[in-house]
Amino acid sequence: MPLAIDHAFRDPELLRQALTHRSFGTPHNERLEFIGDAVLNCVIALRLYHRFPGLPEGELSRVRAHLVNRDTLARLARGLGLGAALRLGEGEAKSGGADRASTLADALEAVFGAVAEDGGFAAAGHVIDGVFADLLRDADPAALGKDPKTRLQEFLQARRTALPEYQIVATRGDAHAQSFVVECRIGALDLTAKGEGSSRRSAEQDAAAHALAELQAPGRG
Protein backbone atom coordinates (compact mmCIF):
# COMPACT_ATOMS: atom_id res chain seq x y z
CA MET A 1 0.00 0.00 0.00
CA PRO A 2 2.15 2.90 -1.22
CA LEU A 3 0.71 6.06 0.28
CA ALA A 4 2.12 9.38 -0.92
CA ILE A 5 3.19 10.73 2.47
CA ASP A 6 6.69 11.62 3.61
CA HIS A 7 7.14 9.29 6.54
CA ALA A 8 8.80 5.88 6.81
CA PHE A 9 7.00 3.90 9.50
CA ARG A 10 9.12 2.19 12.10
CA ASP A 11 5.99 0.23 12.98
CA PRO A 12 4.12 -0.46 9.72
CA GLU A 13 1.33 -2.07 11.74
CA LEU A 14 0.26 1.44 12.76
CA LEU A 15 -0.24 2.46 9.13
CA ARG A 16 -2.11 -0.77 8.49
CA GLN A 17 -4.42 -0.04 11.39
CA ALA A 18 -4.95 3.55 10.21
CA LEU A 19 -6.15 2.18 6.88
CA THR A 20 -8.49 -0.37 8.42
CA HIS A 21 -12.16 0.58 8.47
CA ARG A 22 -14.24 -0.80 11.30
CA SER A 23 -16.23 -2.89 8.82
CA PHE A 24 -13.06 -4.93 8.22
CA GLY A 25 -12.57 -5.91 11.85
CA THR A 26 -10.41 -4.95 14.81
CA PRO A 27 -8.05 -3.30 15.40
CA HIS A 28 -9.60 -0.62 13.20
CA ASN A 29 -8.70 3.03 12.77
CA GLU A 30 -11.09 4.86 15.07
CA ARG A 31 -8.75 5.34 18.02
CA LEU A 32 -5.99 6.57 15.70
CA GLU A 33 -8.53 8.89 14.11
CA PHE A 34 -9.19 10.37 17.57
CA ILE A 35 -5.57 11.38 18.06
CA GLY A 36 -5.09 12.24 14.39
CA ASP A 37 -7.96 14.71 14.47
CA ALA A 38 -6.43 16.39 17.54
CA VAL A 39 -2.93 16.46 16.04
CA LEU A 40 -4.22 17.84 12.74
CA ASN A 41 -6.22 20.63 14.38
CA CYS A 42 -3.23 21.52 16.51
CA VAL A 43 -0.71 21.58 13.66
CA ILE A 44 -2.99 23.68 11.44
CA ALA A 45 -3.70 26.06 14.35
CA LEU A 46 0.04 26.58 14.90
CA ARG A 47 0.71 27.08 11.17
CA LEU A 48 -2.10 29.62 10.76
CA TYR A 49 -1.02 31.46 13.92
CA HIS A 50 2.41 32.05 12.36
CA ARG A 51 1.21 32.55 8.82
CA PHE A 52 -1.26 35.32 9.80
CA PRO A 53 0.31 37.26 12.68
CA GLY A 54 -2.40 39.91 12.83
CA LEU A 55 -5.47 37.74 12.39
CA PRO A 56 -7.97 37.70 15.29
CA GLU A 57 -8.83 34.41 16.94
CA GLY A 58 -12.30 34.16 15.36
CA GLU A 59 -10.81 34.50 11.89
CA LEU A 60 -8.13 31.91 12.64
CA SER A 61 -10.92 29.52 13.65
CA ARG A 62 -12.83 30.16 10.46
CA VAL A 63 -9.80 29.65 8.24
CA ARG A 64 -8.98 26.42 10.05
CA ALA A 65 -12.55 25.18 9.63
CA HIS A 66 -12.17 25.72 5.90
CA LEU A 67 -9.01 23.60 5.86
CA VAL A 68 -10.02 20.90 8.30
CA ASN A 69 -13.40 19.49 7.35
CA ARG A 70 -14.74 16.28 5.89
CA ASP A 71 -14.90 17.36 2.27
CA THR A 72 -11.43 18.88 2.16
CA LEU A 73 -9.92 15.88 3.92
CA ALA A 74 -11.68 13.51 1.53
CA ARG A 75 -10.31 15.42 -1.46
CA LEU A 76 -6.79 15.32 -0.05
CA ALA A 77 -7.17 11.61 0.72
CA ARG A 78 -8.17 10.96 -2.89
CA GLY A 79 -5.09 12.86 -4.03
CA LEU A 80 -2.93 10.53 -1.94
CA GLY A 81 -4.55 7.43 -3.39
CA LEU A 82 -5.84 6.49 0.01
CA GLY A 83 -9.02 4.83 -1.22
CA ALA A 84 -7.11 2.01 -2.88
CA ALA A 85 -5.14 1.36 0.29
CA LEU A 86 -8.20 1.10 2.56
CA ARG A 87 -9.15 -2.20 4.13
CA LEU A 88 -12.94 -2.44 4.13
CA GLY A 89 -15.43 -5.12 4.99
CA GLU A 90 -16.99 -6.82 1.99
CA GLY A 91 -20.37 -5.07 2.22
CA GLU A 92 -18.74 -1.71 2.76
CA ALA A 93 -16.42 -2.20 -0.21
CA LYS A 94 -19.29 -3.23 -2.49
CA SER A 95 -21.36 -0.21 -1.51
CA GLY A 96 -18.60 2.16 -2.55
CA GLY A 97 -16.98 2.70 0.85
CA ALA A 98 -13.56 3.32 -0.67
CA ASP A 99 -14.82 6.57 -2.14
CA ARG A 100 -17.10 7.64 0.69
CA ALA A 101 -16.08 11.11 1.89
CA SER A 102 -16.48 10.35 5.59
CA THR A 103 -14.51 7.09 5.31
CA LEU A 104 -11.67 8.79 3.44
CA ALA A 105 -11.56 11.79 5.77
CA ASP A 106 -11.54 9.59 8.87
CA ALA A 107 -8.80 7.36 7.46
CA LEU A 108 -6.62 10.34 6.55
CA GLU A 109 -6.93 11.65 10.11
CA ALA A 110 -6.06 8.16 11.34
CA VAL A 111 -2.94 8.18 9.15
CA PHE A 112 -1.87 11.47 10.79
CA GLY A 113 -2.51 9.85 14.16
CA ALA A 114 -0.45 6.82 13.17
CA VAL A 115 2.47 9.05 12.15
CA ALA A 116 2.25 10.94 15.46
CA GLU A 117 2.24 7.66 17.33
CA ASP A 118 5.11 6.27 15.24
CA GLY A 119 7.38 9.30 15.02
CA GLY A 120 6.03 11.92 17.40
CA PHE A 121 4.32 15.26 16.99
CA ALA A 122 7.01 16.81 14.79
CA ALA A 123 6.87 13.89 12.33
CA ALA A 124 3.10 14.31 12.08
CA GLY A 125 3.59 18.04 11.55
CA HIS A 126 5.96 17.32 8.70
CA VAL A 127 3.50 14.98 6.99
CA ILE A 128 0.60 17.39 7.49
CA ASP A 129 2.70 20.24 6.06
CA GLY A 130 3.24 18.15 2.95
CA VAL A 131 -0.38 17.11 2.50
CA PHE A 132 -1.73 20.63 3.19
CA ALA A 133 1.05 22.51 1.36
CA ASP A 134 -1.15 23.98 -1.39
CA LEU A 135 -4.05 24.76 0.91
CA LEU A 136 -1.82 26.47 3.47
CA ARG A 137 -0.07 28.46 0.74
CA ASP A 138 -3.35 29.61 -0.82
CA ALA A 139 -5.26 30.19 2.42
CA ASP A 140 -6.90 33.60 2.19
CA PRO A 141 -8.73 34.78 5.31
CA ALA A 142 -10.33 37.64 3.39
CA ALA A 143 -12.17 35.16 1.19
CA LEU A 144 -12.44 32.18 3.49
CA GLY A 145 -13.86 34.00 6.46
CA LYS A 146 -16.88 35.23 4.56
CA ASP A 147 -20.09 33.44 3.81
CA PRO A 148 -20.97 32.50 0.21
CA LYS A 149 -23.57 35.26 -0.27
CA THR A 150 -21.06 37.91 0.77
CA ARG A 151 -18.35 36.42 -1.44
CA LEU A 152 -20.70 36.19 -4.41
CA GLN A 153 -21.75 39.81 -3.90
CA GLU A 154 -18.14 40.95 -3.76
CA PHE A 155 -17.24 38.87 -6.81
CA LEU A 156 -20.03 40.53 -8.79
CA GLN A 157 -19.35 44.05 -7.50
CA ALA A 158 -15.70 43.72 -8.51
CA ARG A 159 -16.96 42.97 -12.04
CA ARG A 160 -19.61 45.74 -11.94
CA THR A 161 -22.31 43.15 -12.42
CA ALA A 162 -25.84 43.52 -11.06
CA LEU A 163 -26.39 41.65 -7.80
CA PRO A 164 -28.12 38.29 -7.66
CA GLU A 165 -31.76 37.74 -6.83
CA TYR A 166 -32.84 34.95 -4.53
CA GLN A 167 -36.22 33.27 -4.71
CA ILE A 168 -37.76 30.29 -2.98
CA VAL A 169 -38.82 27.85 -5.69
CA ALA A 170 -39.91 24.92 -3.54
CA THR A 171 -40.44 23.80 0.02
CA ARG A 172 -40.31 20.19 1.07
CA GLY A 173 -41.36 18.24 4.14
CA ASP A 174 -43.84 19.20 6.82
CA ALA A 175 -43.57 22.10 9.23
CA HIS A 176 -41.33 20.26 11.70
CA ALA A 177 -38.65 19.28 9.21
CA GLN A 178 -39.03 21.70 6.37
CA SER A 179 -36.51 22.10 3.61
CA PHE A 180 -36.28 25.06 1.26
CA VAL A 181 -35.08 25.16 -2.31
CA VAL A 182 -33.87 28.57 -3.37
CA GLU A 183 -32.82 29.80 -6.80
CA CYS A 184 -30.07 32.35 -7.16
CA ARG A 185 -30.39 34.29 -10.44
CA ILE A 186 -27.68 36.48 -11.91
CA GLY A 187 -29.52 37.85 -14.92
CA ALA A 188 -26.59 39.71 -16.49
CA LEU A 189 -24.54 36.51 -16.63
CA ASP A 190 -27.47 34.31 -17.60
CA LEU A 191 -26.74 32.11 -14.61
CA THR A 192 -29.09 30.39 -12.19
CA ALA A 193 -28.02 28.09 -9.39
CA LYS A 194 -30.10 26.19 -6.88
CA GLY A 195 -29.52 25.60 -3.22
CA GLU A 196 -31.26 23.70 -0.48
CA GLY A 197 -31.33 24.09 3.27
CA SER A 198 -33.42 23.77 6.41
CA SER A 199 -33.97 27.54 6.46
CA ARG A 200 -34.43 30.15 3.80
CA ARG A 201 -31.13 31.68 4.82
CA SER A 202 -29.11 28.48 4.59
CA ALA A 203 -30.73 27.61 1.25
CA GLU A 204 -29.70 31.03 -0.08
CA GLN A 205 -26.14 30.49 1.14
CA ASP A 206 -26.09 27.11 -0.53
CA ALA A 207 -27.37 28.58 -3.79
CA ALA A 208 -24.76 31.36 -3.62
CA ALA A 209 -22.01 28.79 -3.07
CA HIS A 210 -23.15 26.89 -6.16
CA ALA A 211 -23.28 30.08 -8.22
CA LEU A 212 -19.77 31.00 -7.06
CA ALA A 213 -18.44 27.56 -7.89
CA GLU A 214 -19.95 27.88 -11.34
CA LEU A 215 -18.47 31.36 -11.87
CA GLN A 216 -15.03 30.33 -10.62
CA ALA A 217 -14.87 27.04 -12.50
CA PRO A 218 -11.83 26.83 -14.77
CA GLY A 219 -12.75 27.64 -18.34
CA ARG A 220 -15.51 30.08 -17.51
CA GLY A 221 -15.41 33.71 -18.60
Add this chain to the structure above:
Amino acid sequence: MPLAIDHAFRDPELLRQALTHRSFGTPHNERLEFIGDAVLNCVIALRLYHRFPGLPEGELSRVRAHLVNRDTLARLARGLGLGAALRLGEGEAKSGGADRASTLADALEAVFGAVAEDGGFAAAGHVIDGVFADLLRDADPAALGKDPKTRLQEFLQARRTALPEYQIVATRGDAHAQSFVVECRIGALDLTAKGEGSSRRSAEQDAAAHALAELQAPGRG
Protein backbone atom coordinates in the same frame (compact mmCIF):
# COMPACT_ATOMS: atom_id res chain seq x y z
CA MET B 1 3.44 37.38 38.44
CA PRO B 2 4.58 34.02 39.83
CA LEU B 3 2.47 31.36 38.15
CA ALA B 4 2.80 27.80 39.42
CA ILE B 5 3.77 26.17 36.13
CA ASP B 6 6.98 24.33 35.30
CA HIS B 7 8.32 26.43 32.46
CA ALA B 8 10.88 29.23 32.39
CA PHE B 9 9.93 31.59 29.57
CA ARG B 10 12.68 32.64 27.21
CA ASP B 11 10.31 35.36 26.07
CA PRO B 12 8.40 36.59 29.15
CA GLU B 13 6.36 38.88 26.92
CA LEU B 14 4.48 35.78 25.74
CA LEU B 15 3.38 34.98 29.29
CA ARG B 16 2.41 38.61 29.82
CA GLN B 17 0.28 38.50 26.69
CA ALA B 18 -1.34 35.22 27.77
CA LEU B 19 -2.42 36.90 31.00
CA THR B 20 -3.81 39.99 29.28
CA HIS B 21 -7.58 40.08 28.89
CA ARG B 22 -8.93 41.94 25.88
CA SER B 23 -10.49 44.53 28.21
CA PHE B 24 -6.95 45.63 29.12
CA GLY B 25 -5.87 46.40 25.55
CA THR B 26 -3.80 44.83 22.81
CA PRO B 27 -1.93 42.59 22.42
CA HIS B 28 -4.35 40.47 24.42
CA ASN B 29 -4.54 36.72 24.89
CA GLU B 30 -7.12 35.59 22.34
CA ARG B 31 -4.74 34.44 19.62
CA LEU B 32 -2.65 32.54 22.16
CA GLU B 33 -5.87 31.01 23.48
CA PHE B 34 -6.58 29.73 19.96
CA ILE B 35 -3.35 27.74 19.79
CA GLY B 36 -3.47 26.86 23.48
CA ASP B 37 -6.88 25.26 23.10
CA ALA B 38 -5.60 23.19 20.17
CA VAL B 39 -2.41 22.16 21.98
CA LEU B 40 -4.32 21.24 25.13
CA ASN B 41 -6.86 19.11 23.27
CA CYS B 42 -4.04 17.39 21.41
CA VAL B 43 -1.91 16.67 24.49
CA ILE B 44 -4.87 15.32 26.46
CA ALA B 45 -5.93 13.18 23.46
CA LEU B 46 -2.45 11.65 23.25
CA ARG B 47 -2.29 11.03 27.02
CA LEU B 48 -5.73 9.37 27.13
CA TYR B 49 -4.89 7.27 24.07
CA HIS B 50 -1.93 5.77 25.94
CA ARG B 51 -3.53 5.68 29.34
CA PHE B 52 -6.57 3.69 28.11
CA PRO B 53 -5.35 1.33 25.36
CA GLY B 54 -8.65 -0.45 24.94
CA LEU B 55 -11.02 2.47 25.12
CA PRO B 56 -13.13 3.18 22.00
CA GLU B 57 -12.91 6.56 20.31
CA GLY B 58 -16.30 7.77 21.59
CA GLU B 59 -15.29 7.08 25.17
CA LEU B 60 -11.94 8.81 24.69
CA SER B 61 -13.85 11.87 23.47
CA ARG B 62 -16.14 11.82 26.46
CA VAL B 63 -13.29 11.49 28.94
CA ARG B 64 -11.47 14.36 27.26
CA ALA B 65 -14.58 16.55 27.37
CA HIS B 66 -14.70 15.99 31.11
CA LEU B 67 -11.09 17.12 31.46
CA VAL B 68 -11.10 19.97 28.97
CA ASN B 69 -14.04 22.26 29.64
CA ARG B 70 -14.58 25.73 31.02
CA ASP B 71 -15.37 24.78 34.58
CA THR B 72 -12.47 22.36 34.99
CA LEU B 73 -10.04 24.81 33.41
CA ALA B 74 -11.30 27.62 35.66
CA ARG B 75 -10.79 25.45 38.73
CA LEU B 76 -7.26 24.55 37.64
CA ALA B 77 -6.54 28.21 36.90
CA ARG B 78 -7.65 29.16 40.42
CA GLY B 79 -5.34 26.50 41.81
CA LEU B 80 -2.44 28.12 39.96
CA GLY B 81 -3.26 31.56 41.29
CA LEU B 82 -3.94 32.77 37.80
CA GLY B 83 -6.63 35.27 38.76
CA ALA B 84 -4.18 37.47 40.64
CA ALA B 85 -1.82 37.50 37.66
CA LEU B 86 -4.47 38.56 35.12
CA ARG B 87 -4.32 41.99 33.51
CA LEU B 88 -7.88 43.25 33.18
CA GLY B 89 -9.46 46.53 32.13
CA GLU B 90 -10.76 48.60 35.02
CA GLY B 91 -14.43 47.88 34.46
CA GLU B 92 -13.76 44.19 34.01
CA ALA B 93 -11.68 44.05 37.18
CA LYS B 94 -14.35 45.85 39.22
CA SER B 95 -17.08 43.51 38.00
CA GLY B 96 -15.17 40.48 39.25
CA GLY B 97 -13.47 39.48 36.00
CA ALA B 98 -10.50 37.95 37.84
CA ASP B 99 -12.73 35.19 39.13
CA ARG B 100 -14.97 34.74 36.09
CA ALA B 101 -14.83 31.12 34.94
CA SER B 102 -14.66 31.92 31.23
CA THR B 103 -11.91 34.51 31.71
CA LEU B 104 -9.83 32.13 33.83
CA ALA B 105 -10.34 29.18 31.48
CA ASP B 106 -9.43 31.25 28.42
CA ALA B 107 -6.32 32.65 30.11
CA LEU B 108 -5.14 29.20 31.17
CA GLU B 109 -5.46 27.99 27.58
CA ALA B 110 -3.55 31.08 26.47
CA VAL B 111 -0.78 30.22 28.94
CA PHE B 112 -0.51 26.75 27.37
CA GLY B 113 -0.36 28.44 23.98
CA ALA B 114 2.36 30.79 25.18
CA VAL B 115 4.44 27.86 26.44
CA ALA B 116 4.01 26.06 23.10
CA GLU B 117 5.08 29.19 21.29
CA ASP B 118 8.01 29.77 23.65
CA GLY B 119 9.33 26.25 24.03
CA GLY B 120 7.54 24.05 21.51
CA PHE B 121 4.95 21.32 21.72
CA ALA B 122 6.89 19.13 24.14
CA ALA B 123 7.34 22.00 26.60
CA ALA B 124 3.60 22.63 26.51
CA GLY B 125 2.98 18.92 27.02
CA HIS B 126 5.19 18.99 30.10
CA VAL B 127 3.32 21.95 31.60
CA ILE B 128 -0.07 20.42 30.80
CA ASP B 129 1.02 17.12 32.38
CA GLY B 130 1.83 19.03 35.57
CA VAL B 131 -1.39 21.03 35.68
CA PHE B 132 -3.58 18.01 34.83
CA ALA B 133 -1.60 15.47 36.87
CA ASP B 134 -4.36 14.70 39.39
CA LEU B 135 -7.15 14.72 36.82
CA LEU B 136 -5.25 12.43 34.46
CA ARG B 137 -4.36 10.06 37.31
CA ASP B 138 -7.96 9.88 38.55
CA ALA B 139 -9.64 9.81 35.15
CA ASP B 140 -12.17 7.00 35.17
CA PRO B 141 -13.97 6.34 31.90
CA ALA B 142 -16.52 4.12 33.64
CA ALA B 143 -17.70 7.06 35.70
CA LEU B 144 -16.84 9.99 33.45
CA GLY B 145 -18.63 8.75 30.39
CA LYS B 146 -21.96 8.77 32.18
CA ASP B 147 -24.30 11.62 32.85
CA PRO B 148 -24.82 12.88 36.42
CA LYS B 149 -28.26 11.23 36.88
CA THR B 150 -26.82 7.84 35.89
CA ARG B 151 -23.79 8.30 38.13
CA LEU B 152 -25.94 9.37 41.06
CA GLN B 153 -28.20 6.36 40.56
CA GLU B 154 -25.23 4.00 40.48
CA PHE B 155 -23.69 5.69 43.51
CA LEU B 156 -26.90 5.14 45.48
CA GLN B 157 -27.49 1.59 44.20
CA ALA B 158 -23.98 0.61 45.27
CA ARG B 159 -24.93 1.80 48.77
CA ARG B 160 -28.38 0.14 48.66
CA THR B 161 -30.01 3.53 49.09
CA ALA B 162 -33.43 4.40 47.68
CA LEU B 163 -33.26 6.30 44.41
CA PRO B 164 -33.67 10.08 44.22
CA GLU B 165 -36.87 11.88 43.32
CA TYR B 166 -36.86 14.85 40.99
CA GLN B 167 -39.41 17.62 41.12
CA ILE B 168 -39.78 20.95 39.36
CA VAL B 169 -39.92 23.61 42.05
CA ALA B 170 -39.90 26.71 39.87
CA THR B 171 -39.94 27.93 36.30
CA ARG B 172 -38.54 31.27 35.24
CA GLY B 173 -38.77 33.45 32.18
CA ASP B 174 -41.39 33.41 29.45
CA ALA B 175 -42.14 30.61 27.03
CA HIS B 176 -39.34 31.51 24.63
CA ALA B 177 -36.51 31.50 27.15
CA GLN B 178 -37.78 29.37 29.97
CA SER B 179 -35.61 28.10 32.75
CA PHE B 180 -36.49 25.27 35.12
CA VAL B 181 -35.44 24.77 38.71
CA VAL B 182 -35.53 21.16 39.80
CA GLU B 183 -35.02 19.69 43.23
CA CYS B 184 -33.37 16.31 43.65
CA ARG B 185 -34.40 14.66 46.93
CA ILE B 186 -32.66 11.64 48.45
CA GLY B 187 -34.91 11.05 51.43
CA ALA B 188 -32.85 8.29 53.04
CA LEU B 189 -29.80 10.55 53.19
CA ASP B 190 -31.78 13.66 54.12
CA LEU B 191 -30.25 15.44 51.13
CA THR B 192 -31.83 17.85 48.67
CA ALA B 193 -29.96 19.58 45.89
CA LYS B 194 -31.21 22.08 43.35
CA GLY B 195 -30.41 22.37 39.68
CA GLU B 196 -31.33 24.76 36.91
CA GLY B 197 -31.48 24.40 33.17
CA SER B 198 -33.27 25.40 30.00
CA SER B 199 -35.13 22.09 29.95
CA ARG B 200 -36.52 19.85 32.63
CA ARG B 201 -33.97 17.23 31.66
CA SER B 202 -30.95 19.50 31.90
CA ALA B 203 -32.19 20.91 35.21
CA GLU B 204 -32.46 17.36 36.55
CA GLN B 205 -28.93 16.58 35.40
CA ASP B 206 -27.70 19.74 37.06
CA ALA B 207 -29.47 18.85 40.31
CA ALA B 208 -28.03 15.31 40.19
CA ALA B 209 -24.53 16.74 39.66
CA HIS B 210 -24.95 18.95 42.72
CA ALA B 211 -26.23 16.02 44.80
CA LEU B 212 -23.27 13.90 43.70
CA ALA B 213 -20.80 16.67 44.52
CA GLU B 214 -22.38 16.94 47.96
CA LEU B 215 -22.22 13.17 48.52
CA GLN B 216 -18.63 12.90 47.33
CA ALA B 217 -17.35 15.96 49.19
CA PRO B 218 -14.47 15.12 51.52
CA GLY B 219 -15.67 14.75 55.07
CA ARG B 220 -19.10 13.43 54.19
CA GLY B 221 -20.28 9.94 55.08
